[in-house]
Amino acid sequence: MDSSYQQNNPSDDNNDPSNNNNNNNNNNQSKKSHPKKGKGRQKIPMEKITSETSRQVTFSKRKGGILKKASELHTLCDGENAVILFSPSNKSHPFGAPNIQAVTDRFLNFTGFGRTRPNRTPPAHEIAITRQRNLELTNLERQLEEEKRKQKEHERIREANQNQIGYPPNLDLLDFDQLQSRV
Secondary structure, three states: OOHHHHHHOHHHHHHOOOOOOOHHHHHHHHHHHOOOOOOOOOOOOOOOOOOHHHHHHHHHHHHHHHHHHHHHHHHHHOOOEEEEEEOOOOOEEEEEEOOHHHHHHHHHHEEEOOEEOOOOOOOHHHHHHHHHHHHHHHHHHHHHHHHHHHHHHHHHHHHHHHOOOOOOOOHHHOOHHHHHHHO
């Protein structure tokens, strides 16, 4: 045992026969003056907590500690980090510094050594959005084709009716002088 530890530890002084104090009186007085208040911090076994209520309480307490540590890491080291926790009730608790979206995007594009992935596979939600936009594009292209078809039909009818007597001419094809002569 280290000699400096022996000098600073009063319980060892009581057991030292070279000490001239009455050892029994010192032990009894220290026990009476500082009664034990509780069990204190105890080590808990690393296994699933069987009580659902206790499990939820433990999750809530430890979640706060983990998120606090992530925040401190960002503050002290200016490190970007993200933590996503799912509670026993399947509720998500995300945290990101500076924000979770920036950190997750950076992670998904990261290959190591500061390079990013140029041809990454898009996440499922991006695939769904792309499908939706493709459907919208297809519908718009159909509408455009239908409008072009209608316009051609109107032009064909207009040309056929221009040859009929009494049908007003296409004013778009007349110049200024021709328009004035018609007035």
